[in-house]
Amino acid sequence: MTDPTWWRQAAVYQIYPRSFSDSNGDGIGDLKGITAKVPYLQALGIDAVWLSPFYPSALADGGYDVDDYRNVDPKLGTLADFDEMTAALHAAGIKLIADIVPNHSSNRHEWFKEALASPKGSAARARYIFRDGKGENGELPPADWTSVFGGPAWERTTEADGTPGQWYMHIFAKEQPDLNWDNPEVREDFLTTLKFWSDRGVDGFRIDVAHALSKDLSEPLPMTAELGVEGQLLDGSHPFWDRDEVHGIYAEWRKLFNQYTPPRTAVAEAWVHASRRARYASPDGLGQAFNFDLLQADFDAGQFRTIITKNLAEAQATGASSTWVFSNHDVVRHATRYGLPSAAEAGNIKPGLGQDGKAWLLAGGKPGEVDVELGLARARAATALLLALPGSAYLYNGEELGLQEAGEIPESERQDPAFFRNPGVDIGRDGCRVPLPWTAEGTSFGFGDGGAHLPQPEWFAEYAASAQNGVDGSTLEFYRRALELRHELQSAETQEWVTSPADVLHFTRPGGWQSVTNFSSEPVDLPAGTVVLSSAPLVGGKLPANTTAWLV
Ligand code: GLC
Numbered sequence: 124m125t126d127p128t129w130w131r132q133a134a135v136y137q138i139y140p141r142s143f144s145d146s147n148g149d150g151i152g153d154l155k156g157i158t159a160k161v162p163y164l165q166a167l168g169i170d171a172v173w174l175s176p177f178y179p180s181a182l183a184d185g186g187y188d189v190d191d192y193r194n195v196d197p198k199l200g201t202l203a204d205f206d207e208m209t210a211a212l213h214a215a216g217i218k219l220i221a222d223i224v225p226n227h228s229s230n231r232h233e234w235f236k237e238a239l240a241s242p243k244g245s246a247a248r249a250r251y252i253f254r255d256g257k258g259e260n261g262e263l264p265p266a267d268w269t270s271v272f273g274g275p276a277w278e279r280t281t282e283a284d285g286t287p288g289q290w291y292m293h294i295f296a297k298e299q300p301d302l303n304w305d306n307p308e309v310r311e312d313f314l315t316t317l318k319f320w321s322d323r324g325v326d327g328f329r330i331d332v333a334h335a336l337s338k339d340l341s342e343p344l345p346m347t348a349e350l351g352v353e354g355q356l357l358d359g360s361h362p363f364w365d366r367d368e369v370h371g372i373y374a375e376w377r378k379l380f381n382q383y384t385p386p387r388t389a390v391a392e393a394w395v396h397a398s399r400r401a402r403y404a405s406p407d408g409l410g411q412a413f414n415f416d417l418l419q420a421d422f423d424a425g426q427f428r429t430i431i432t433k434n435l436a437e438a439q440a441t442g443a444s445s446t447w448v449f450s451n452h453d454v455v456r457h458a459t460r461y462g463l464p465s466a467a468e469a470g471n472i473k474p475g476l477g478q479d480g481k482a483w484l485l486a487g488g489k490p491g492e493v494d495v496e497l498g499l500a501r502a503r504a505a506t507a508l509l510l511a512l513p514g515s516a517y518l519y520n521g522e523e524l525g526l527q528e529a530g531e532i533p534e535s536e537r538q539d540p541a542f543f544r545n546p547g548v549d550i551g552r553d554g555c556r557v558p559l560p561w562t563a564e565g566t567s568f569g570f571g572d573g574g575a576h577l578p579q580p581e582w583f584a585e586y587a588a589s590a591q592n593g594v595d596g597s598t599l600e601f602y603r604r605a606l607e608l609r610h611e612l613q614s615a616e617t618q619e620w621v622t623s624p625a626d627v628l629h630f631t632r633p634g635g636w637q638s639v640t641n642f643s644s645e646p647v648d649l650p651a652g653t654v655v656l657s658s659a660p661l662v663g664g665k666l667p668a669n670t671t672a673w674l675v
């Protein structure tokens with residue numbers, strides 16, 4: 124029987140399915156493509172796959188606009204393909220985590236179509252958030268709130284007879300109407316969905332925007348100027364971010380998860396104040412929550428040290444295990460961020476904010492404007508440090524190739540709503556979603572036989588998996604070795620700092636496993652021990668700048 128604590132220190136590999144591997148040459152990655160790569164995943168040494176949404180979708184937000192929660196997008200395959208993929212992963216000893224998007228459905232969901240076709244005040248509309256507009260003829264939105272992707276968070280509907288009607292709320296794109304979680308039918312339906320996938324063998328769930336489900340939209344709705352900022356709120360008083368009631372929903376989910384053997388796991392994507400994150404990670408709730416602190420930090424010893432210490436203490440206090448992540452489908456790849464003057468400038472995870480750093484990088488676009496070599500060296504050093512920490516490590520497909528952000532996507536080929544809703548401000552997230560290069564040559568670098576749905580730059584060739592396979596010192600071999608060693612060396616979830624110069628981070632794990640990272644610009648001496656891994660070759664027995672070594 125599987126160990127029920129398997130998730131606590133798992134290395135979880137995120138697959139963005141449309142961009143991973145295309146089995147039938149239509150330019151879109153699919154489930155059969157993933158199944159074909161299971162041997163690759165097994166050789167990489169990961170413990171679990173987190174699959175971003177694979178449900179039927181018009182892709183208004185890369186699949187986070189779900190038409191039907193209990194089906195597979197025909198562009199990606201069938202339920203039978205899903206079962207085949209799950210079986211192949213399980214046979215390889217790899218768990219499967221599915222992405223669940225409960226805050227909003229797509230506007231093509233049966234429920235939303237029914238809501239639009241039904242009158243004001245109907246049960247069909249009560250599954251979403253409909254309101255009359257303000258102004259003489261209801262021509263103004265119910266509140267002045269801005270959507271996360273830019274533009275208003277309310278959209279006006281048109282009645283069956285063509286006259287302008289009520290407005291509905293959408294925190295994200297207008298194709299993503301927010302569901303009403305006060306409605307028992309909505310609650311019940313999601314339990315059915317979670318059961319559906321759990322029964323099909325899914326081992327855990329990643330919960331999209333877990334902090335937005337519960338809402339208090341009693342009148343009068345406050346104006347933006349009266350609201351606090353997401354991620355900085357402390358008291359649960361915001362009308363939709365991080366309200367306390369949301370935990371009642373997850374307590375219900377936990378009961379369902381615990382009916383399975385081993386219990387299904389869950390990890391919250393919750394952009395909340397660090398002091399409120401633990402609630403999402405509670406064993407009576409989802410059990411684990413992402414901590415994006417390192418992702419938002421510069422490559423800086425002081426920042427890393429503070430973040431690590433704080434998060435490990437928090438995990439101990441709550442009983443969850445820590446989560447660590449540098450890259451995902453929403454942010455600039457870390458090999459690129461670390462090649463910029465300040466990672467924090469580019470590490471703008473909140474789609475739509477369009478900080479200067481992000482716009483600068485991607486508007487310029489060429490990786491030449493980033494110090495690619497420095498970025499990759501730091502990314503490898505940071506990854507080795509991350510993999511030595513207690514807790515779960517979340518990796519994003521392509522980072523094991525040292526892949527850089529693809530900045531040079533022409534406007535006409537961009538797909539991300541964050542780009543379209545913020546003209547000239549936010550370049551969006553397409554640059555980290557470009558289909559992976561498997562081979563240095565051939566149509567779409569081995570992604571498939573029929574091109575790629577986002578254009579791949581020529582320089583992808585040098586990052587191809589085939590070009591790195593078996594090559595000593597390649598990023599791919601470095602990841603494989605690190606993950607293999609991590610399995611061997613992993614034990615209790617504790618870590619201890621060893622005194623070191625301010626720009627060096629040195630810690631030990633139980634059993635004598637040591638990790639040393641040199642954040643400075645000069646080589647430093649290594650402690651006593653045998654070096655078993657190094658993110659770059661040692662120089663004269665010393666640890667070079669921007670390098671991590673593991674010793675035993
Ligand atoms: C999460 C996802 C992001 C998506 C948003 C809306 O932040 O990670 O990709 O756009 O939710 O579903």
Ligand code: CA
Pocket residue numbers: 145146147148149150151152153198
């Ligand atoms: Ca395909």
